[in-house]
Amino acid sequence: MPEKDSPNVDSEINIQVFHSLLLQEIVHAIAMVPSLNDVPVHYLKPNSLVKFRCMVQDMFDPEFYMGVYETVDPNTNARVLHFGKYRDVAECGPQQEIDLNSSQTVTSERQTFYCVPVPGESAWVYESWDSFKVNDVLEVYGILSVDPVLSIVNSEESYARRDVLPLGKFTVNLSGCPRNSIFTEHIYRIIQQLVPASYRLQMTIENMNHSRFIPHKDYTANRLVSGVLQLASNTSLVVDETQLEQGQLDTTGVHNVTALGNLITWQKVDYDFSYHQMEFPCNINILITSEGRSLLPSDCQVHLQPQIIPPNMEEYMNSLLTAVLPSVLNKFRIYLSLLRLLDYSISDEVTKAVEEDFVEMRKNDPESITADDLHRTLLVARFLSLSAGQTTLSRERWLRAKQLEALRKARLQQQKCVNGNEL
Known part of the structure; x- marks a missing residue:
């Protein structure tokens, strides 16, 4: 009987080294790990430790994988033990075969997620797997797998609440905004500097009729295809209605406007699974800018009454941002973030x-x-x-x-x- 070769434990060693580094100097260790958000994949070594700031875009059924498996060379009967915990595909050399009947083979189960970069996350920002759900934001540390087999999946297209009005939501309609101007754009730029994640939705006939607002399930690729309204919790959504022109909404446009209205009123998005709708509760802060009263529902309409109208709006709005020191801007961010965490009560x-x-x-x-x-x-x-x-x-x-x-x-x-x- 040929002597067994040493187990291939490269991935296990990578994880152990990383854990040791964390215990010694956690900040330094985290800084050492390359981020998929910043470094192109082709610059990273396969099977190396990486991190990824992301949002859970889809959850797949639990999958079974070979945690430990054995390969055998048919010519020499030489056997090699492998660990598959941190791999997507079982590895096998050119002259080797996987011995599924080996007593060494151990099958395990793991939850699988499809994650994407956090939509609208501001450039200044940065447990248990069972607690994660769709649209959660997390930072993942793991082994980079770039196996070509994984590219078979079509990548073309690559939040205790009952059915009552959500308490505490406060959608504001800021009316009196100049039509077809850069005013809303500059308001959005200011919001971007204050919140961790934001998204500007330009409400035009073209966008309403041709954009995908609601995520839908692609059963062929077994992938949840993202939509505009699939946003991380606490994202600030700015709906720019000043761009709305005359025109006709088609069936898609009507469905998109309905979905947007449901998000505003009920704080939920109904994902399309073809044969049924699945309700996903969310927590999105919404600001609607419009010339007159918005066509969309809102909790509070505030009409602008400017005392002065600057002759050069762009120059004026730019001066507002440049006048605030970065240190003061950071204090604004901390202030707004802390207020969200405060408990509140009425005696x-x-x-x-x-x-x-x-x-x-x-x-x-x-x-x-x-x-x-x-x-x-x-x-x-x-x-x-x-x-x-x-x-x-x-x-x-x-x-x-x-x-x-x-x-x-x-x-x-x-x-x-x-x-x-x-x-």
């Missing part, structure tokens, strides 16, 4: 006061004050409180929120009087 005392106040408001103006007004004013009060670092609602913040809502409604009423059916 029983303030809750009772708000309820009594709302009853009085209904008595004075029963036709105009609705439950939606109460919900919106409570959200404004929450944002006001958190913006000042206060994690509980005070009487003063509630009164200020009421004042802001009154001013906002008065401005909209003025616009209605000026432009007739503007609202």
